[in-house]
Amino acid sequence: MTETVTTRYDHLATRFAEKARAVSAIVEPVADLDAAFAYCVDLCGRQGACRITVSGCDESLSPPADSLCDHKHDKIVAAPGLAPDQFAALAARCTDQGMACLRSGMRAHLAGVDIGFTLAEMGIAETGTLVINCPDEDLRLATMLSEYHVCVLRRSTIVEDAFAAEGQLLKYMRKTPDYTAFITGASRTADIERVLALGVHGPLELHILLLED
Incomplete structure (x- = not known):
């Protein structure tokens, strides 16, 4: 890798981090x-x-109604997008700490997922945006339903702006059906009396890990 390329990667990573x-x-x-x-x-x-x-789970309920009150007690990490060897390494760490680690079946855990762990395809420096190609439903749910989203982004995949990402995005769109997520910051809304609230429609926090490569 030449010094010029290294300098450019550093510039894009710095700008991405500032915007994010x-x-x-x-x-x-x-x-x-x-x-x-x-x-x-x-x-x-x-x-x-x-x-x-x-709501109402403290009351005396019929068995069918009581079943709706079931909720999880263990901490859960969901990582449906990892390769088998990568998932095994993460799952081993989770098991050591008494945590569950999921690779599929996200619909069965809608009562709460603590961490969604994903790998981004690219980052857009201009806006601090993660781009995750996720046609798989479990991967989409991991980015949406978790309390905390931890995403790994390789520094070499950060591009200047959305125009620079066009070529790769076209490749995704040609493989129909497709779903590509653009994620900028934690979930937020201000549609109720213009008061900003985080984590209402998605993760409360977004943690981006810039991977040296």
């Missing part, structure tokens, strides 16, 4: 995927378990 942090994303460098797995498990360990329950 401006919209409340947490950006950290990692040396390799194993360090990213360690970061993910440590983050999950520091948070309380995500739980969602139905």
Whole structure:
């Protein structure tokens, strides 16, 4: 890798991090995927378990109604987009800490997923945006339903702007049916009396791990 290319990668990574942090994303460098797995498990360990329950569950209910009140107690990390060997490495770390690790079946865990762990296809420096090609439903749900989204982005895949991403995006769109997510910052809305709220329509926090490659 020439000095010119290295300098350009550094420039794009710096700009991406600045823009991502401006919209409340947490950006950290990692040396390799194993360090990213360690970061993910440590983050999950520091948070309380995500739980969602139905209103009225404290009342005396019929068995069918009571079943709606079932909710999880264990911490869950969902990583449906990983290769088998990558998933095995993350799952081993989760097991050591008493956490569950999912690769599929996200619909069965809608009562709460603590961490969604994903790998981005590319990043857009101009806006601090992650681009994740996710035609698989489990991968989409991992980015939407988790309390915290941890995404690994290789520095070499950061492009200047959306125009520079056009060629790769066209390749995705030709493989129909397709779904590509553009994620900029944590989930946010201000549609109720213009008061900004985070985590209403998606993850409360977005952690972006910039991977050296």
